[in-house]
Amino acid sequence: MGNHLIDLTGQRFSRLLVLERGEDFISIRKSGARKGKLEKNVRWKCQCDCGKIILAESSALKRKTFPTRSCGCFGDDVLRNLHKNYNRKQTWTLKNKSKQKDKEE
Numbered sequence: 319m320g321n322h323l324i325d326l327t328g329q330r331f332s333r334l335l336v337l338e339r340g341e342d343f344i345s346i347r348k349s350g351a352r353k354g355k356l357e358k359n360v361r362w363k364c365q366c367d368c369g370k371i372i373l374a375e376s377s378a379l380k381r382k383t384f385p386t387r388s389c390g391c392f393g394d395d396v397l398r399n400l401h402k403n404y405n406r407k408q409t410w411t412l413k414n415k416s417k418q419k420d421k422e423e
């Protein structure tokens with residue numbers, strides 16, 4: 319049993335060092351052929367370079383788009399937040415500009 323499980327212990331994913339296997343995370347599939355079925359996600363206890371310990375899913379560590387690479391203090395997470403903030407700022411600026419325009423006219 320468990321032969322198919324890829325042991326990530328000791329592996330490093332950027333700022334995260336895998337310490338040991340953590341508690342599994344059970345989720346319900348929301349789409350696809352197995353919709354509504356329970357799915358077990360293997361999680362790993364990882365220590366971030368900043369000292370924080372988090373649980374990360376195997377798939378989150380290994381996926382190609384936005385993989386988990388820190389506890390949230392670095393890299394892709396920072397980029398993602400920047401992007402979010404940028405978008406928020408854009409909408410805010412646009413809203414404000416149109417308000418100003420209304421006053422001027």
Ligand SMILES: [Zn+2]
Binds near residue numbers: 370389390
């Ligand atoms: Zn961190």
